[in-house]
Amino acid sequence: MSAHLLYAFGGVVLCGMGLGGFILLSHLLRKLLAFNIMGSGIFLILVGLAQHGGGAEPGMDPVPQALVLTGIVVAVSATALALVLIRRYYYLTGQTVLESSAESGRRNNDDDPGSRKDGAL
Amino acid sequence: MSLPSLLPLFALLTSLVASVVIFSLPEKSYRLQTTVNLVAALLKMGLVAFMAWGVFHDTEYRIGFTVMPGVEFLLKADALSMIFAGLSAVLWFLTTLYAVGYLEHSPNRSRFFGFFSLCVASTMGIALAGNLFTFFLFYEMLTLSTYPLIVHRGTAQALRAGRTYIFYTLTGGAVLLLGVAWMHGLAGGLEFGQAGQLGETDPALWDSLRIVFVILIAGLGVKAALFPLHGWLPQAMVAPAPVSALLHAVAVVKAGAFGIVRVVFDLYGTEFTHELGLLEPLGWLAAFTILFGSVRALMQSDLKRRLAYSTISQISYIILGLTLLGPIGTAGGLVHLLHQGMMKITLFFCAGNYAETLGVHRIDELDGAGRRMPGTSVAFTIGAFGMIGAPPLAGFITKWTLGTGALAADMGWVIGVLLISSLLNAAYFLPIIHRLWFRKAPNAWPEEQSWGRFETKALLLWPPVVTAVITVLFGLLAAMQFSPLSWAELIASKEFWS
Amino acid sequence: MKAWFATFVVLAVCVAFTGLLAVTVWDIAQTPALVQLPAMVAEKLSESGVKNPVTAVLLNFRSYDTLLEIGVLVIAAMTGISMARTPTLEDPELRTSNELLFALQRWFVPLMLMVAGYLLWAGSDRPGGAFQAGAVLAAAGVLMRLGARPMNFLRPGILLRLGLVLGFAVFLVVALASAFAGEAFLDYPEGWTKVLIVTIEAVLTLSIGMVLLALFVAGPVNEYGEEDDPV
Amino acid sequence: MMALFPPLVLASVLLPLLFPLLALRPDWARLMTYALPLLPLPALFVAIFSTPGWELELPALLMGSVWQMDELRQLFLLLTAGLWTTAGCFAIGYMGPEHLRRFCVCWGFTLAGNLGLIMAGDIASFYSFFALMTFAAYGLVVHEGTDNSRRAGRVYITMGMLGEMAMLAGFIMVAQQAGSLLMADIPAAIVNADNQDLIVTLLVAGFGVKAGLPLLHFWLPLAHPVAPTPASAVLSGAMIKAGLLGWLLVLPLGELASPGAGSTLALFGAVAGLGAAVVGVCQRDPKAVLAYSSISQMGLMTIMTGVALSDPQRAPVLLPVIALYALHHGFAKGVLFLSTAVALPSGRWARGLVWLLIALPGLSLAGLPFTSGALAKLASKEALASEGLGFAWAGHLSMVSTAISVATLLLVLRFLYVLPAKVKTGGRPNVLWLGWSAATATSLVLFWVMPWQVDGLVKAPVWLPSGAKLWQLSWPLLTGLAIGLVAGRLVSRAPAIPQGDGVVVLELLAGSVKKGAGGVARLGTRLGSGGMAARLMLHTRAAIGLWADEQERHLRHRTVLVMVVIVLILTWL
């Protein structure tokens, strides 16, 4: 078992954790973090698994690295976008979860003066 | 592509184009709409007449193209399609006239006439469909184009009726689609017009063919209002009178019946159907429907409802005729296609006149209407007697031909059905006639309108009168060369020539 | 009780999934990959114009991926800006008068700019490149923003958008221009490869920095009022 | 005498058939009434002047029509046209202003049917005209619009429909057997048919409704009295004979010895002849008495038909006799009906004369010497001789016919007894008188002009009967008179039997059936619409809907979990 594979297994564990977190946590920021953990796990698997090489070429594989770089940019963009959306969502509704408002009916913004106060999360 | 082969397409397009034009015209240009409608109707009549003449002289009109691999869209004019096409062409013209009168000053006319034309285009397509696939195409188009007509008034009752209608017919359509697709898988896209093509199939397929037959009939039976599938028809009578007239006489109900004719007659072939052991059960079902419809009609107190149940009963005569193995019975069934259309449309026109002119909807409100509206009432009387089967009207020719056909096919029980049904017909029509002519009119009608010098608007009066006259002529001149009966006999003889 | 059970189920599922994933990874790791791409990369590296194989893959072999990736950034930024209704970046509520912050700004911002430049340059033969450099740039911007330094170019106006799109546009223009030169798309002309790639990296750095900064400043303030659109 | 003249033949049917078109102008109502006696004239002309044996082919009509004429038809045509002419004349004076157009329309159609069916040579046109007559006559029956007339109309049309249906079934079967639609082919086809009995039964029953065959007669004593008098006259005089004509045309008389069917028919005839008399004398309404008398008389003709059916040898002889009898009865009965509406003149002598003239046709019915009745009676006596008949009670036929004569006289007496109560005194329009007189005259004169030479049946000159024959004719008369007088003395009031006798039972039956059906229908509606099932379905639907909404909410929050589970499942599979 090479060190690369260790990375891969680390990625597997991160991935599982991220997944569990994503499902179980309802706060949007935590969800987003869980997603990032999951993403990191996957990037680790991508890089780590690809390096097992089998001895033919000891050098590292540049392709998965490039892929992961691209993946990271995409993930960062998505995260950033999600953050903007979450902030605005919180600003408008005062909620940090998606579920509750659907259950308790739509809340009118004006009824909720507290929500407008703290713009930052 | 020669001109003659384009004729079926033209016949189809006349109303299709009319429909598009009417849709695109603004609501205000009513006169223009009417003109378009009538010109198209006349044009179509001319085309159909020309084609009928050609078909009689063995010209073949067909046009088609491949839609999907192995699936063809085919329009074609043969003797059988001419029956239906002719009926719809003539009745479209009359019904349009009637509708123009009926809907004067009412809202949404452009929508109404647009869908009306679309409905007739579908009917024409059904008539001219050259294979099951094409038939199905127009069959479903008909479903859709009639829905807006049924709910035209937009009342709660109309909407409910529309819902029921669409539920029934679309379910029927789905079932039919299953049958059509299955049939396609089994035997490919068979063209109509060669009787008993399935007879040569591998007997191993026969079980499947039986199932497909049942599925097809079940699908078509919804529109044809065969017994357990008839529930939508009585409700659909809330539609405006011209729609009911068209629905019951030409379009929907007839389309179902015509489809069954095509399936039994052109696809399976009567003899092969018999061989599969499917003909008799179908006959029983038809017979039961005949009696059932009549008994239910007897219980109705609303005029149009009674007429609707009467349709259920009458349509099954066509199917019953098909199941009589032999040329005479078949001819009887086919000829009823036309006869029933003519008689029923007369009755619905009249019912519409009573409703529109006097505000009368229930049968017990009709007392003495004959004196107030003699023309309408005469037409109604003729139509009703035709339904009863009183000679020399059209209905008599049907019953007579069916009766002799039944005997020829050794199905004597059919005569019993015919007789009982006639008695029931009499039982629910004669009281109406009695009320019309021999009861004292009330002091005031529910909602009386007066128009011009006739008993009602001229456009409302003449269509039923004309159809009533045709009803008489169909019976009286049945022996003539181009009468429905001779035409039906011609077709039937082709089916059984071998 | 019920919540506990649900949590248990989720955990069980996740554990199962992780286990399955691990088993699969293990399985895959037992046999070498059927195709050895690194060999090919090494073979073609000389044609790519850069020395670092990763950069070669990113900006040459799979440059289309990278183009789209930049597109993703632009999209995110754009959406972020569309949420931002701030007329100015000087959000009074965010202004701090922390001395330490000022001091940090004074010291760190120039340093960060330099680091960014280095990272960009290093990208051609060592790990590093536009994204890293851009991220550092953005961090500098955040620092300035927290100190409420006026950054007029970051107003959500045409300049901001121009900055956002610059890297992307240049990348695209190069792609198109390469085709004018008679080659296939994104097929850099002989000899120009290095120059072009560095140019692209440079503008990309700028754009990425602006994108990240713009996403940071995209605030939720809404000056237009809520309208309940039925659509 | 002349050969076929198609326009005239066509006109004889088309004139009354198209006559109703005049009704399109409301103000022509009176004019139409005046045209009534003219309508049958072309037919009368044809009946009198055309030589029997012609055929007129109308291939385009129906399923290929043929109209034809033979001796039998000629006699019936003569009767029909003649009676309708006189009745039409009478109607001018009789009819009031109410619903005049409607009456004339029905009159025209009924007449057209009645004339047409006589000349029709093929099944389709025969049946068409027959149906036309049946349905149009409904209008005549219910014309007065009273409750009684409506009830009569209902019974009439019900029985009429039943008859039409039986007839249609019989016709279809026989046409199928014959492979032809000609009336002339029917008897032969029946002879060859497998289901001979069924066909004969259907046809006999079908026509029997019109001919007043017992159990099918219920409509007759109801309908004939309530119709306007001229209509009663033609109903009882002419239309009732259409049924008889039907029998004569379709039954295999002379071609088949069918003692079973024949005797049954004769038995029915006998029952009609005597039973109707019993019920008839218990009536108070003179027209009802006459109606029952018609049934009774038709009974006699039915017997003769039955005999003809059972003995083919005798059929050629019997046919003309029946026809003659029909002719005689038709005119006599017609005039008797008309008599119920004449108003007696105020002068004593005149009144006496009128009474005499009223009585004469009646007595003629009973066989008074030197009347047509006498001739008919004699001829029938001869025809009913028992030898050669294959059924058990053939020997009693002659006695039965005598009994019917006696019964007839009793009925006539009863008629004359109840008539004065109804007859009014005072002026009546001249045309009415004219019609009545013409009818009476025809009835009386008929004896002298009747074509007795038919097939050398009755030896001429029969109008000078021998003494024995005179006695033969007279003793039933005298007996009847005696019984009548005695009965009249003994029983001041005859027991009342409701008009239409058995129909009362049937109506009760029908009423309860209707009530039951209504109940069933109501029950069905209740079950169908607001029933448990519907409610249950509605609830189920709503419940499923809420459940679905709930699940949808859950699903929305568990998308990722579900995805993982699905991935696991897919992998595991």
Place this chain on the structure above:
Amino acid sequence: MTTWLMAGLLFTPLAWAAITLLLSFRNGRWVSWLGMLVQVLVSVGVWLLVVDRGEFYHGLGGWDAPLGIELRVDGLAIIFVLLTATVATACGWHAGMYLDSDKPWQKHFWPLFWFLWAALNSVWLSGDLFNLYVGLEVITLTAVGLVAVGGQADALRAALRYLLVALVGSMAYLLGVALVYGEFGVLSLAVVRELQAENGVGMTLPLALMLGGLAVKSALFPMHGWLPPAHGVAKSPVSGLMSGLVVKASFYIAARLWLELGHEAGSLALAQVLGVLGSAAVVWGSWLALRQKKLKQVVAYSSVAQIGYLFLLFPLTLSVSEAVSLQAQQGVTLQVVSHALAKGAMFLAAGNLILSVRSGEVDALAGVGRFLPFSLFSFGLAGVSLMGLPPSGGFAAKWLLLQASLASGQWWWALVLLAGGLLSALYVFRIYQASFVQDSDLDEFYHPPRSLELVPMILALLALGLGLVVDPMLTLLGRPFGEGSVP
């Protein structure tokens, strides 16, 4: 020429995105309309090229697979490219007039729109697993952006839900790609297929992961929860794009994967499970569509149902004869195309209706037929295709799928198809019915411009007429789903 056409497909939209980013909504509109024209011309050009030259592979940047990214230009891809050109043009055209140009945030519509188009084209053409991932992400983010534009609370909630779920879906897909890369060391789908066929390597988990992730993004029941809010809350032209094209992209990848790799890596049970889920989607989506009170929610749930049909591809192409498989592929392709056209028409028409009555409720439609018959009619015609009634494309699709299911002996899918048609009729007619109600005295309807009404009509007519030109279209498909040889 080929190069230029490829560039036209992939890069012109990107260029337009960059340009419109700098313009206001109004100016962007004119530029975009011009761009649409260009795109349509280019798409047609590529089509003619394929007709002329046949299917081919095109290595981007001069690098062929496995090193570079390779485009696969085959009949199926061309159909999707043309479809995209049609639907996107229609939605863009409509949006240019429909969206309120006074709202400042609308200027972001055009760049997002163009990015979406670029990414869609890239997904249709790409033969590289990772490039597909990037394409998917671009699509996801643009779609989220388009939904969120305007920033209302409802829109944000929907967009967030959509974003999070879609990201996890993408991650699942990426994990699958990672495993595939670990196994094979390449990313080109064609090469993977070949290697797999040669070596017979089992790769169930990667396939399951990729399919699972893509199923989430295609809103397969029961993972559809994000779709109705997102499609319902977006502006109508956006909803049209989303329902018509966006969800199809992920399904398209799933279908490609399945047809390339499914024979080796898939199992009968797996295919049946996907088929069952699709069937459940049909029933569930239709049922819920019937219960919605808002017009656009009805249409959105209808998408859930209609997407269910697509997943019948999986059972109907595994272990069946070549002919049946072909029929199923053709059927599903038709379903995609006709649904895209019809749903586009439906959303646009719904937008017009809502604009006219100023309410999104179904019940508010009473009497609208009198004032907006054209839009209502378009809605109706589109409904015809959704119901699968002839002569629409939906019908042709249903017909082919029916034939396939009957011929393969899997008759239960036939029942699903038929039942699905009926269920869709229920909710479509519910809308018609509402519009036929006559009691409304409301005569104040806003009448949108005619050209706004024309767009959905054209789309609806295309959906309706599609059934009549199926044959030429299927000829173009020729050997659908990449029967072409590896270069």
